[in-house]
Amino acid sequence: MSQDFARRIAGLEQTIWRDVGHEFNIGSPKQLGEVLFEKLQLPGGKKGKTGAYGTDASILEQVSPLHPVPARVLEWRQLTKLKSTYADALDDNIDSKTGRVHTSFALAATATGRFSSSEPNIQNIPIRTEEGRKIRRAFVAEPGHLLLSADYSQIELRLAAHVADIPELNAAFQQGVDIHALTASEVFGVPLEKMDPQTRRRAKAINFGIIYGISAFGLGNQIGVPQSEAAEYIRAYFERFPAIRAYMERIKTDARRTGYVETIFGRKCFIPGIRDPNPARRAGAERQAINAPLQGSAADIIKRAMGRLPAALERAGLKARMLLQVHDELLFEAPEAEVEATAQLVKDIMEGACAPRCEVSVPLVVETGWARSWDQAH
DNA sequence: ACTATCACG
DNA sequence: ACGTACGTGATAGTA
Numbered sequence: 561m562s563q564d565f566a567r568r569i570a571g572l573e574q575t576i577w578r579d580v581g582h583e584f585n586i587g588s589p590k591q592l593g594e595v596l597f598e599k600l601q602l603p604g605g606k607k608g609k610t611g612a613y614g615t616d617a618s619i620l621e622q623v624s625p626l627h628p629v630p631a632r633v634l635e636w637r638q639l640t641k642l643k644s645t646y647a648d649a650l651d652d653n654i655d656s657k658t659g660r661v662h663t664s665f666a667l668a669a670t671a672t673g674r675f676s677s678s679e680p681n682i683q684n685i686p687i688r689t690e691e692g693r694k695i696r697r698a699f700v701a702e703p704g705h706l707l708l709s710a711d712y713s714q715i716e717l718r719l720a721a722h723v724a725d726i727p728e729l730n731a732a733f734q735q736g737v738d739i740h741a742l743t744a745s746e747v748f749g750v751p752l753e754k755m756d757p758q759t760r761r762r763a764k765a766i767n768f769g770i771i772y773g774i775s776a777f778g779l780g781n782q783i784g785v786p787q788s789e790a791a792e793y794i795r796a797y798f799e800r801f802p803a804i805r806a807y808m809e810r811i812k813t814d815a816r817r818t819g820y821v822e823t824i825f826g827r828k829c830f831i832p833g834i835r836d837p838n839p840a841r842r843a844g845a846e847r848q849a850i851n852a853p854l855q856g857s858a859a860d861i862i863k864r865a866m867g868r869l870p871a872a873l874e875r876a877g878l879k880a881r882m883l884l885q886v887h888d889e890l891l892f893e894a895p896e897a898e899v900e901a902t903a904q905l906v907k908d909i910m911e912g913a914c915a916p917r918c919e920v921s922v923p924l925v926v927e928t929g930w931a932r933s934w935d936q937a938h
Numbered sequence: 939a940c941t942a943t944c945a946c947g
Numbered sequence: 948a949c950g951t952a953c954g955t956g957a958t959a960g961t962a
Contacts (some may be wrong), residue, residue: 588960589942610961616943626959641944644958672954674947681956682947716947716953737944769952778952840949851953855947859954887947 562651562821565643572636579629586636589615595629602626637692637804646686646695655679665885671857672829672852675885683886687938699934706899707935708880711889712862713925714739716771716854720921723808723853725825728800733922740764746800747793766797770804771854773847808850815849823856824918841891856875858888861924866890866911873911891934903928 577583584591593613597604602623603611606734617637620630663682665666665675677683685699686692717739721729732742741755744763750756765783772778780790797804807927815821816835829852833845840841866885873880880894880902890910894902910926931937 585960586956587941590961593947610941612942641958644959645945670954674954674956678956681946684944684956686945688946711947711955712952772953774949775950775952782952838949841952843949844951847951847953855954858947908941 561698562643562647564736565639565647567642569636569639572632572639576629576636579632587640589613592633600627600629602630623720625847632729638689642686642691642695645727650695650698656665663884671848672856673827673863674855675825675859682884685934693935696935697933700932701893702934704896705893706896706932707934707937708894708899708903708928709885709889709893709934710892710903710905710926710932712858712910713927715861715888715924717767718922718924719824719854719920720770720804721922723805723857725921726801726803731922740767743767743797748798751935762793763837763859768792771851772796773808773850775843775847780890781918811849811853812846815846816890821849821853823853823860824914825860827856827860829853829856843853861913862888862890862910865910868909868913869906872905873902876905878905880906891937894930899930900905903930 573586576586580595584595590612592615593604596602597613603614603626604623606613615633620634624630624634647737651659655662661680661682663677664679665677666676669676675683686695686851697767699707701746716859720726721733728746729739729742732739738760740760740763741752743753743766744750744755745760747766748759748765750759762783766774768773769779774794776787776791778793780787783786783790811821812834815831819832819834820830823847831845831849831852832882833841834849836842836845862885866882869882869890878898878901880892882890882892882897884891885933890906892902892906906912907926907928911924914920914924929937
């Protein structure tokens with residue numbers, strides 16, 4: 561794969577240099593900015609306090625209709641990323657004793673209680689594009705075994721419905737309805753049976769925004785509408801689900817008073833900037849205060865499941881081993897003959913991981929899949 | 939050591 | 948009256 565990427569990278573490099581008229585380092589944001597916005601005269605302008613041109617993917621996408629080079633640079637970036645960060649680095653990290661890649665998990669490194677993963681990071685293995693999936697396809701089970709993936713469905717949005725106590729959303733999750741379609745229907749006034757993909761996609765972005773501590777700027781940026789229009793969507797959302805606004809105000813007030821917020825199990829997440837006199841920094845801290853109980857509670861729940869699973873597997877006489885955690889997903893290696901029984905046990909333990917210390921007002925749903933490769937297990 | 943970029947949930 | 952969606956880590960270039 562590394563060699564295939566290298567060949568294609570070299571081809572793109574030649575084409576880009578030919579189109580520009582001279583050689584330069586495509587990987588240098590400084591040189592690339594000068595080529596695109598001075599030599600080729602593409603519209604872009606400066607940004608940032610360093611005075612450099614911005615050349616990130618969203619900017620290159622905006623100018624790609626005007627010239628062939630930006631799209632080729634995007635493809636060059638994708639392939640160099642996959643080659644250096646994944647194909648080459650994963651190979652370099654194969655343990656000579658075990659023949660496997662062994663990550664390091666940090667259990668007390670993040671502000672919210674999530675794990676982090678390093679040397680190599682296996683929590684950011686590609687999946688969103690077809691080229692990237694080729695990397696994930698290289699993660700395979702031993703002969704006679706399968707990889708079993710089990711992931712919580714929309715756990716943070718479910719926890720938002722729980723902690724904010726939103727009657728309509730709680731009911732929707734209990735009935736198993738399409739939550740983004742429901743949001744779209746309520747916010748945009750489109751009947752469920754007339755839902756279209758674009759409207760549903762916008763509602764999905766709003767739901768992500770809720771989890772992140774929504775802002776009109778961020779939402780508008782995400783779905784490509786003016787900030788004023790995004791503000792209107794947010795207003796409509798709060799009008800339809802007033803409990804969410806009440807929760808957000810309450811969490812900010814509590815955080816300002818105590819300096820921290822809590823997960824559903826009472827673990828504290830400290831919010832250092834919550835009293836910052838600078839309005840921008842304070843607003844950032846307020847978004848953290850809204851997000852941390854959701855991301856942090858989800859982290860608590862999966863860790864409770866992880867703590868129980870090895871003994872539960874042993875007790876059931878199953879040989880599966882837990883290999884990886886990716887925030888809302890656990891990956892196991894199981895003997896082929898045991899994979900269905902293992903999936904059922906894993907699902908039950910993960911879905912019941914809140915008890916007995918907490919009861920949540922929404923069902924937690926875990927989806928499982930299995931195959932030889934991690935890619936196919938999804 | 940810092941910045942820009944991009945991979946993931 | 949400010950800059951922004953939340954949380955991470957790796958790589959390459961720049962200063």
